[in-house]
Amino acid sequence: MKKTFKLYPLIQALLASSCLMLAVPAHTTTWTLDDISTSTKYTVEPHFFYIGKGAEWQNIQFSSDYSTESDTTLLVKYDDKLIYNTTLNGSGQFKFDIPASKTGFHRLDWDCSKFCVST
Numbered sequence: 001m002k003k004t005f006k007l008y009p010l011i012q013a014l015l016a017s018s019c020l021m022l023a024v025p026a027h028t029t030t031w032t033l034d035d036i037s038t039s040t041k042y043t044v045e046p047h048f049f050y051i052g053k054g055a056e057w058q059n060i061q062f063s064s065d066y067s068t069e070s071d072t073t074l075l076v077k078y079d080d081k082l083i084y085n086t087t088l089n090g091s092g093q094f095k096f097d098i099p100a101s102k103t104g105f106h107r108l109d110w111d112c113s114k115f116c117v118s119t
Contacts, residue, residue, distance in 0.1 A: 041113065041114060042111070042112070042113050043111075044109055044111050044112075045109070045112070046108070046109050047107070047109075047110075048105060048107050048108075049105070050105050050106070051101055051102065051106065054103060055103060056100065056101060056102045056103065057098070059097075059100075060097065060098040060100075060101075061095055061096070061098070062095065062096055062098055063093060063094070063095040064093065064094060064095075065091070065092070066092060066093070067090075067091045068090065068091075070089070070114055071087055071088070072087065072088045072089070072113060072114045073086075073087050073111075073112070073113040073114070074087070074094075074110065074112055074113075075111040076108065076109065076110060076111075077107075077108070077109040077111065078099060078106070078107070078108055078109075079107055080109075081099075083096060083097075083098065083099065084096040
């Protein structure tokens with residue numbers, strides 16, 4: 001008895017499984033942080049968070065609207081390392097990338113000089 005190998009059904013099965021893998025949507029989580037509002041010359045606003053055991057972050061981007069009364073210097077530190085530095089004036093939006101992170105506690109500090117409102 002001779003067995004024949006049918007290539008066409010195998011190709012169909014591989015193509016169907018590949019399409020199903022590509023159809024899985026990307027999962028996006030959005031966090032809302034409290035507004036930062038200050039009228040002093042200098043303010044530091046820390047935010048602490050935890051990345052669960054076995055998890056890691058990659059390709060994370062932070063974006064925010066802002067409104068200032070005058071030129072405001074904004075420094076953002078992640079785990080005590082400067083990751084963003086800009087001068088804000090008026091209203092607008094800013095974005096920056098957060099470095100890849102592994103399991104553990106992390107800290108994101110906002111250092112505002114002059115007047116800063118982050119919404």
